[in-house]
Amino acid sequence: MSDENDSKEVKPKNGFLNFMLDFGPLLLFFGAFKYFSSDNDPLRGPLASTAVFMVAIIIAMIVAKIKLGKISPMMWLSSVLVIGFGALTLYFNDPRFLQVKPTIIYSFFALLLIGGYLRKKPMLKYVFEQAFEGVNAEGWLKLSRNWGIFFIAMAIANELIWRSFSFDTWTTIKVFGFTAISFIFTLANIPMLLKHGLNLGIEEEHE
Numbered sequence: 001m002s003d004e005n006d007s008k009e010v011k012p013k014n015g016f017l018n019f020m021l022d023f024g025p026l027l028l029f030f031g032a033f034k035y036f037s038s039d040n041d042p043l044r045g046p047l048a049s050t051a052v053f054m055v056a057i058i059i060a061m062i063v064a065k066i067k068l069g070k071i072s073p074m075m076w077l078s079s080v081l082v083i084g085f086g087a088l089t090l091y092f093n094d095p096r097f098l099q100v101k102p103t104i105i106y107s108f109f110a111l112l113l114i115g116g117y118l119r120k121k122p123m124l125k126y127v128f129e130q131a132f133e134g135v136n137a138e139g140w141l142k143l144s145r146n147w148g149i150f151f152i153a154m155a156i157a158n159e160l161i162w163r164s165f166s167f168d169t170w171t172t173i174k175v176f177g178f179t180a181i182s183f184i185f186t187l188a189n190i191p192m193l194l195k196h197g198l199n200l201g202i203e204e205e206h207e
Contacts, residue, residue, distance in 0.1 A: 021064050021075070023179060025056035025082075030175040037168070046095035046167050053098075054086040073127060081105060099162040099170060102178075106155035113148030117141055132198055139196025143189060150185055154178065 032052035037045030057079045064071050071079075081101050088097040116123035122140030124147060135143070158178075162170045190198070 017063075017067060021060045025053055025060050026175045026179070028056045029053040030171055033168070033171050043093055043095070046098070047090060047093065049171070050086045050089045050095065050098050054083055057082045077108070078105060095167055096162070099158075099167070102158045102174065103155045106151040106158065110148050110151035110155060113144045113151065117145045117148060132193055134197040134199035135193055136197045139193055139198070142192060142196070146189055146192075147185075154181075 029049050029052060033045045033049035036048035061071050061075060061079055064075060081104060082098075085097045085101040089095055112123050120141065122137065122144045124144040125135075125140040132139075132143075158174075161173055165173075194200075
């Protein structure tokens with residue numbers, strides 16, 4: 001009986017795998033765009049990279065289910081939008097459908113987090129509670145507020161960039177620029193979280 005229960009336990013967390021599942025499809029999207037881009041056919045790169053992105057996100061979901069035991073709500077939302085807007089992009093031969101997808105995702109999370117903050121419900125806690133162990137209620141509220149504002153800024157930035165620059169430039173900024181900014185913003189919130197009980201897992205040894 002104990003062996004059966006052990007086999008049903010949730011699979012352990014894997015930070016590197018989580019990162020690759022989130023970043024891998026974007027990296028393949030960027031690589032496919034660069035590989036298939038053609039001066040003779042301006043749509044070849046955007047359309048081919050869109051198809052690769054759709055396949056990659058489906059594979060990422062399958063790997064997440066097998067290796068991590070579940071698919072996160074954020075991955076579900078992103079995957080549905082990638083596949084939906086990707087299909088529209090391929091059907092209408094118009095990459096603008098894919099470019100507006102991040103705006104919708106960022107806006108959705110901004111409304112969710114800011115709405116939760118105003119109702120004193122830290123929505124971010126339900127997604128990242130295991131990643132930020134020990135953070136108290138006030139810390140989660142502040143983190144949700146900060147990310148809500150950040151997502152508003154990202155939505156505005158995405159709109160300005162895809163409307164002002166080429167698909168090539170937008171792709172580069174989306175894959176590397178937005179990822180780097182998100183990472184820096186995450187680190188910028190660490191001092192605040194430490195003041196509100198964040199446990200980094202560093203234990204002092206006493207003789």
